[in-house]
Amino acid sequence: MPLDPADLTARLIRCPSVTPAEGGALTLLQAELEAAGFDCTRVDRNGTANLFARWGAKGANRSFGFNGHTDVVPPGDAADWRFAPFSGTVAEGRIWGRGACDMKSGVAAFAAAAVDFVRETPPDGAVILAITGDEEGDATDGTVALLDWMTRQGERMTHCLVGEPTCPSIMGEMMKNGRRGSMTARITAQGVQGHSAYPHRARNPLPALVTLLDRLARHDLDQGTALFDPSTLALTTIDTGNTASNVIPAQARAALNIRFNNLHSGASLTAWIQAEAARVQAETGVDIAVSVKVSGESFVTEPGWFTDLVADAVEAECDHRPVLSTSGGTSDARFIKDHCPVVEFGLVGATMHKTDEMVEVAHVHQLKAVYRRILERYFAA
Incomplete structure (x- = not known):
């Protein structure tokens, strides 16, 4: 049967x-x-x-x-x-x-x-x-x-x-x-906490993090290939855990996800993100750490x-x-x-x-x- x-x-x-x-x-x-x-x-x-x-x-x-x-x-x-x-x-x-x-x-x-x-x-x-x-x-x-x-x-x-x-x-x-390949990057910007009335005594991680995210999000990864659509980058979260409006936080975190075609690899995209993070760190003095998990290659x-x-x-x-x-x-x-x-x-x-x-x-x-x-x-x- x-x-x-x-x-x-x-x-x-x-x-x-x-x-x-x-x-x-x-x-x-x-x-x-x-x-x-x-x-x-x-x-x-x-x-x-x-x-x-x-x-x-x-x-x-x-x-x-x-x-x-x-x-x-x-x-x-x-x-x-x-x-x-x-x-x-x-x-x-x-x-x-x-x-x-x-x-x-x-x-x-x-x-x-x-x-x-x-x-x-x-x-x-x-x-x-x-x-x-x-x-x-x-x-x-x-x-x-x-x-x-x-x-x-x-x-x-x-x-x-x-x-x-x-x-x-x-x-x-x-x-x-x-x-397509898939990867998630988690970014931590570490500054120095301080009073919002005295920003010169703190090192605010938020402008540095926002600058980095803006550069990553605005970057044109590619236009696609004969077999794949264009790669995409999506910002998925930005967090500080700060409930006080008069305190500059010491740390801010963000995450993003990239779906990528065969013009890239998890390693090449990781290297790009890390290079951009290093540039922003050098410009701002805010320490930026990047961790990446590649779920799969294209x-x-x-x-x-x-x-x-x-x-x-x-x-x-x-x-x-x-x-x-x-x-x-x-x-x-x-x-x-x-x-x-x-x-x-x-x-x-x-x-x-x-x-x-x-x-x-x-x-x-x-x-x-x-x-x-x-x-x-x-x-x-």
């Missing part, structure tokens, strides 16, 4: 797997996959739950992989939801609940497609599912842990599809063949056989040929790109992370059909 992806989605939503809690979601998937003949291994690390599942021989000539996550962001106030956020209610042709869109439905669709495929047409090769519980968190012990474990065990995907939502408004309109999977195979399957099932895009935020594809060629295709993402998150039942079945067609074409090639 075919595995119903909509029913599996609803059951997964009923697992309260808010990062970093597993909530029973991976346990549920493991039971379904093992019943279909998949070899499953829990690859938990530092309290994060992950699941590796493989049908077929280890080290097979061809191993198609799916990647996704079962962890979800917090639902907020449950009273604001039409249906309880972990109820998995099916109503009005939709499945409601936290994770319905991002991305328990995607995981359910590729799990159902993989189960039916290996049962009905066992391929010459392997099908791998790498599912994490740490995508919405720090992402240090999720897909990274799975890939580390796979390397130690000699497991390998030859190609991988990440099932994140990729379509802005219509099923089939967009797939991702790359992502990457692209070049258009070709693999992207065409996925696009052809999407077009056949959705009547839309997806455009290739590198827009949006980050995903775990940023880790997989060092392991094998990777693309992303999934559902319409309009309600992800929102109150009353939901997914169309018909779209979940459609997505399963896309994934099934991709598997059939991949192993027939």
Whole structure:
């Protein structure tokens, strides 16, 4: 009997797997996959739950992989939801609940497609599912842990599809063949506290910090490339913690986030920020410290056989040929790109992370059909 992806989605939503809690979601998937003949291994690390599942021989000539996550962001106030956020209610042709869109439905669709495929047409090769519980968190012990474990065990995907939502408004309109890089810089300006009536006896860190932020924000990073939109820099916070209007604070802090294309790297942008900070420090006498966390570098999977195979399957099932895009935020594809060629295709993402998150039942079945067609074409090639 075919595995119903909509029913599996609803059951997964009923697992309260808010990062970093597993909530029973991976346990549920493991039971379904093992019943279909998949070899499953829990690859938990530092309290994060992950699941590796493989049908077929280890080290097979061809191993198609799916990647996704079962962890979800917090639902907020449950009273604001039409249906309880972990109820998995099916109503009005939709499945409601936290994770319905991002991305328990995607995981359910590729799990159902993989189960039916290996049962009905066992391929010459392997099908791998790498599912994490740490995508919405720090992402240090999720897909990274799975890939580390796979390397130690000699497991390998030859190609991988990440099932994140990729379509802005219509099923089939967009797939991702790359992502921008992402980094956060935290800046601390250290001066000397003093009375606002005697500013010459203090060293105010705020003008120095504001000068630096203005220079960074006004800088034109680039105009984009053939594969990427222009890079962006967003100031996200400025803090002093000063509640007194007659006191010059000793310290001020700020943070910014940069989404960057392939004209830059995390290292080059870090060097630029540090150089600008050093200039302002020299001009003002205010000590400025910069700390940077690079969440991922930009990457692209070049258009070709693999992207065409996925696009052809999407077009056949959705009547839309997806455009290739590198827009949006980050995903775990940023880790997989060092392991094998990777693309992303999934559902319409309009309600992800929102109150009353939901997914169309018909779209979940459609997505399963896309994934099934991709598997059939991949192993027939």
